[in-house]
Amino acid sequence: MSKQPKTNFMALIAGEVAPAARPEEPAAADRIVTMSSPEPEPVVTLKPRERAPTPKKRPGIKERTHQFSLYIEPEVYDVLRSIAFEERIKLHALVTEGLDLVLRKRGSPSIRELIKKAG
Numbered sequence: 001m002s003k004q005p006k007t008n009f010m011a012l013i014a015g016e017v018a019p020a021a022r023p024e025e026p027a028a029a030d031r032i033v034t035m036s037s038p039e040p041e042p043v044v045t046l047k048p049r050e051r052a053p054t055p056k057k058r059p060g061i062k063e064r065t066h067q068f069s070l071y072i073e074p075e076v077y078d079v080l081r082s083i084a085f086e087e088r089i090k091l092h093a094l095v096t097e098g099l100d101l102v103l104r105k106r107g108s109p110s111i112r113e114l115i116k117k118a119g
Contacts, residue, residue: 070095080094
C-alpha cells in the first residue's frame, strides 16, 4: 500500500488545488442494520484457589497487651527521661521495672512470672 500524497495547505488556500473528494455516505436505508438476538453465552463459574495455610504467628505487643496512660509531673518525666538516656533504655522499661517492684512489694508474682503462667 503506497502512501497518500501530502496535502499542500498553502496551495489549497490559494485555490490552486481542489480539496480531496470525500467518500460517499451510504443511503439511510443501507445504514439500517437489523440485529437478531444473539444466543446467550454460557456462564463460566470460577472456583477460588485454595490458599496454603499460613503459620500462626505470635500476636504482637499491641494485640496481647493493654494500654494505659500515665500522667506525671514534668519534673518527674524529665528525671525519668534522663535516666533512660543515660542507661540507653526506653521509658517503658523504667515504668515496667517500677510496676514489677510494686507487684513484688505487695506479694504478687513478678511480671515475668505472670507472663510465664499465661503461656
